Amino acid sequence: MLGGRLHSVMKYSLAAGLIGGTALSLRGNQYQLDSIGIVRLSRAASTVFQIGIIYKIDLYGQHLDKKSIEYTELKSVCHKRAAEKLLKLCCTNKGVYIKVGQHIAALEYLLPSEYVETMKVLHCHAPTNEIEEVYKVIKEDLKKDPFEIFESIETEPLGTASLAQVHKAKLKDGSTVAIKVQHPYVQGNSRVDMKTMEYLVKMMSWVFPEFKFQWLVDESKKNIPRELDFAQEGHNAEKIASLFGDVEWLKVPKVRWDLTTPRVLTMDFVEGGQVNDLDYIREHNINPKEVSDKLGKLYSRMIFIHGFVHSDPHPGNILVNKSDNGYCNIVLLDHGLYADLKDEFRVEYANLWLSILNRDRRAMRQHSKNLGIDGDAYGLFACMVTGRTWDSITRGIDKYIRDIDGTFGFKKEVFALLKEKTCHTEEWQKHGCLLVDECKIYPT
Structure with missing residues (x-):
């Protein structure tokens, strides 16, 4: 059969x-x-x-x-x-x-x-393309021979992804940029x-x-189709940079709009090592715990405060480097795909996290169901959301997400969202009390 x-x-x-x-x-x-x-x-x-x-x-x-x-x-x-x-x-x-x-x-x-x-x-x-194919796309889109624009282009790509590859280059004015060029096929x-x-x-x-x-x-x-439009990616990069304008440690390379088209994206080049490159982190005396904490704060704020979330956060798209003041910077790359989260989803997701942090299985089941996960699959969903085993969730996951300074920055973002969306309601009073008890964080 x-x-x-x-x-x-x-x-x-x-x-x-x-x-x-x-x-x-x-x-x-x-x-x-x-x-x-x-x-x-x-x-x-x-x-x-x-x-x-x-x-x-x-x-x-x-x-x-x-x-x-x-x-x-x-x-x-x-x-x-x-x-x-x-x-x-x-x-x-x-x-x-x-x-x-x-x-x-x-x-x-x-x-x-x-x-x-x-x-x-x-x-x-x-898989990578030959450099001649890269030159061809640049010439077709920028309407000039590549070497009329660039002083030099490194033939070995910095990285190759599914839809494009990135090359380091130097402009005629001496500045260094990264060129993201779409695969021609x-x-x-x-x-x-x-x-x-x-x-x-x-x-x-x-x-x-x-x-x-x-x-x-x-x-x-x-x-x-969204990811194939590099001009839209440039706009996404500018939006996230604006939303996090007050965060000194987040670096989003600046877009060079005069050298950007739907198939070619040119941005300032930023040095750094991949976020999972422990050798680079050790060599540059970067605190891995600080990296982890800042990533948590970055994504918590994206999800719970702005509702605008970078949706391709694999290690090749997140770099780290050390700032002049000795702290680590997070460099966010590849802005082709973002998720716009509706308020209803964010509030429900925040409630799910609270139920996980409080080890409340009944609430986990209910909020998972509200998010489209029925039945006993709520446990698997909680494991997927947290990246933890069910055993660690039931024992208490809050011990794993304490910030480097001893506070609960992640919970602060959840708290802020629920305060904004459910203020002056019985639901807010309930969740506010939970957070006060769990985190010793008080409304401001």
């Missing part, structure tokens, strides 16, 4: 991409082989077929007791093999596939660890790739009913 379904997946996937996929992709990419819709779709469909065979023959075909150690070990091996095939597909098709692979790498509580660990390489080792391929992935996810859901990832496709379809 499963084999028949897999055969159908392959056959109908190829047929579906023949007309629409080829036409869309050829028009945007001058007939490059890897940009032909049917080639990309066939590659994806073939990978799905191979992954299905791994599970059908090598796992389910062994007819092992699902509670046995042998089955568990074999399942892990199959997960690893399937994940490696998926990684190869992402690296070959690039673009949107890399982006989705990065999302998979972040789903630690939803996917087998073999998939998560395999895909993590995409956060810092995405992304725009032309993005529409057909999203259609392909949507189709393949539906096919996988048919073959494996427990495979429910249409939401990931829906989010990608909504967000990728």
